[in-house]
Amino acid sequence: MSGILRLTNVSKEYPRSGAALRDISFEMRKGEFVFLVGHSGAGKSTLLKLLSMAERPTTGELRISGFSSQSIKPREIPILRRRLGIVFQDFRLLPDRTAEQNVAFALEVTGAPHAQIRPKVARLLTQVGLASKATAFPHELSGGEQQRVGIARALANDPFVLLADEPTGNLDDRATHAIFLLLREINAQGTAVLMATHDVAMIQRSNLRFLELDHGELVHDGTDVARLLADMRGRR
Amino acid sequence: MRLALREVFLAFKRAPLLAMLGITTIAFSLFAFGLFGLVAINIKSALLEIEDRVEIRAFLIEGAKDAQVEELMQGINKIPQVADVGYVSPDSALQRARAELEEFRDVMEGAMLPGSVELRLKEGARDPETVQAISRRLQTYPVVEEVRYGREWVEKLYRIRNIAGIAGSVLGTVFALVAIIIIGSTIRMAILARTKEIEIMRLVGATNTFVRLPYLIDGTLKGLAGGAIAALLSWATVQLVSKNLMTAQFFNADQVMLGIAAGGVLGLVGSWLSVGRHLRRVWRDA
Numbered sequence: 001m002s003g004i005l006r007l008t009n010v011s012k013e014y015p016r017s018g019a020a021l022r023d024i025s026f027e028m029r030k031g032e033f034v035f036l037v038g039h040s041g042a043g044k045s046t047l048l049k050l051l052s053m054a055e056r057p058t059t060g061e062l063r064i065s066g067f068s069s070q071s072i073k074p075r076e077i078p079i080l081r082r083r084l085g086i087v088f089q090d091f092r093l094l095p096d097r098t099a100e101q102n103v104a105f106a107l108e109v110t111g112a113p114h115a116q117i118r119p120k121v122a123r124l125l126t127q128v129g130l131a132s133k134a135t136a137f138p139h140e141l142s143g144g145e146q147q148r149v150g151i152a153r154a155l156a157n158d159p160f161v162l163l164a165d166e167p168t169g170n171l172d173d174r175a176t177h178a179i180f181l182l183l184r185e186i187n188a189q190g191t192a193v194l195m196a197t198h199d200v201a202m203i204q205r206s207n208l209r210f211l212e213l214d215h216g217e218l219v220h221d222g223t224d225v226a227r228l229l230a231d232m233r234g235r236r
Numbered sequence: 237m238r239l240a241l242r243e244v245f246l247a248f249k250r251a252p253l254l255a256m257l258g259i260t261t262i263a264f265s266l267f268a269f270g271l272f273g274l275v276a277i278n279i280k281s282a283l284l285e286i287e288d289r290v291e292i293r294a295f296l297i298e299g300a301k302d303a304q305v306e307e308l309m310q311g312i313n314k315i316p317q318v319a320d321v322g323y324v325s326p327d328s329a330l331q332r333a334r335a336e337l338e339e340f341r342d343v344m345e346g347a348m349l350p351g352s353v354e355l356r357l358k359e360g361a362r363d364p365e366t367v368q369a370i371s372r373r374l375q376t377y378p379v380v381e382e383v384r385y386g387r388e389w390v391e392k393l394y395r396i397r398n399i400a401g402i403a404g405s406v407l408g409t410v411f412a413l414v415a416i417i418i419i420g421s422t423i424r425m426a427i428l429a430r431t432k433e434i435e436i437m438r439l440v441g442a443t444n445t446f447v448r449l450p451y452l453i454d455g456t457l458k459g460l461a462g463g464a465i466a467a468l469l470s471w472a473t474v475q476l477v478s479k480n481l482m483t484a485q486f487f488n489a490d491q492v493m494l495g496i497a498a499g500g501v502l503g504l505v506g507s508w509l510s511v512g513r514h515l516r517r518v519w520r521d522a
């Protein structure tokens with residue numbers, strides 16, 4: 001098992017709001033499924049931003065897919081991004097494009113050959129269970145369906161890891177469960193998943209590794225859900 | 237590249253009004269520039285024509301001897317700036333005056349006109365300094381009574397030309413800047429309207445060049461279109477002026493192409509500056 005992603009003593013400070021992450025170290029292995037949990041403002045989104053190199057750590061080093069936060073050049077960032085799949089709480093679909101156009105967008109942008117785009121998009125939409133709604137616009141789809149489009153788009157460039165920032169945050173219980181199952185399925189096919197959430201019940205049911213952030217610090221890395229439950233309750 | 241062109245086309249389709257506004261403003265800036273250029277080339281051709289007529293006339297003393305005239309002619313022939321010289325004898329001066337001033341034929345009966353030497357200078361040697369220097373040189377010959385040249389004329393023409401040159405450069409630069417700013421701000425609007433799209437492009441791994449290309453093509457095409465419209469408007473103006481006021485010259489084919497190309501360059505520069513600045517802002521906020 002090799003590490004695909006490693007943080008070593010990573011801290012991030014913002015000029016105005018101060019420290020968002022303090023001395024974070026962890027590693028993620030190939031094909032692993034890891035939750036990232038914590039209250040809002042605990043640093044989950046900051047961590048995901050660092051992973052996509054949208055921002056750089058203030059101190060410490062982040063290594064991902066052979067790139068180091070200390071040496072990556074601006075023009076290498078697009079290359080890294082193509083190896084990551086990013087999923088958002090608010091889906092971030094283009095409203096004036098259909099489901100298939102939204103997925104195709106990710107391929108067009110990377111200069112994929114035209115002939116390959118259509119069959120690939122069809123395959124991706126089938127994978128996320130939306131083949132029948134390929135020509136629907138985002139506003140014609142339910143929240144869960146929109147997130148499926150978002151996931152299909154994230155998978156378009158065959159990423160080795162999927163970074164999901166509260167992908168079920170805007171969804172009802174049923175849709176949440178379905179999206180979670182979809183992410184598990186994708187993970188089973190070999191793509192690592194790092195999923196930020198504050199859905200403790202989901203973590204409890206799945207019995208998977210989770211990283212707990214609290215006020216920018218990594219307070220737990222493991223599967224000790226009892227502790228997590230106590231923490232979350234204690235701070236409520 | 238194909239995708240970039242499609243994006244440009246889509247951008248036009250999505251906001252045709254904005255695109256038209258951009259093209260029109262560029263066309264008008266370049267048209268203003270073009271009008272000035274037309275004034276400049278017409279002044280220049282007028283100057284050339286008038287310059288061609290700049291001549292120095294040395295009137296000779298009464299009763300000038302042939303040998304003296306010969307000496308003067310030889311001296312003049314040695315001046316390198318002189319294009320041609322002609323001697324007008326008192327008789328032929330009288331004949332010429334009679335022919336030109338038909339009405340005064342009677343008055344001139346039996347009149348005496350002084351002989352003169354007329355000389356024209358070579359192109360490039362018609363500036364006030366040279367004209368003055370040569371006149372002074374002619375004045376040194378005893379056979380020469382008086383030297384006349386269109387001194388004020390020459391000086392005025394040159395002053396007009398210099399002013400035209402300076403005004404042309406200044407106004408040209410101002411108009412070019414205006415065009416760049418206008419293109420820049422239409423691109424800015426286009427970028428702000430598509431912030432979300434650009435953000436997503438970046439997240440799925442589009443390179444900077446890829447994100448920029450559609451805007452650069454967009455700006456360049458608008459510049460070229462604006463340039464073409466400006467050329468058309470200038471041409472129409474020349475036609476209008478020629479028909480109603482006076483014959484005016486239009487640019488030659490090379491100048492027209494240069495003008496349209498300048499539109500393209502302005503568009504490219506404007507979009508380049510704007511894209512760089514605004515994309516950076518969009519990315520920082522993302």
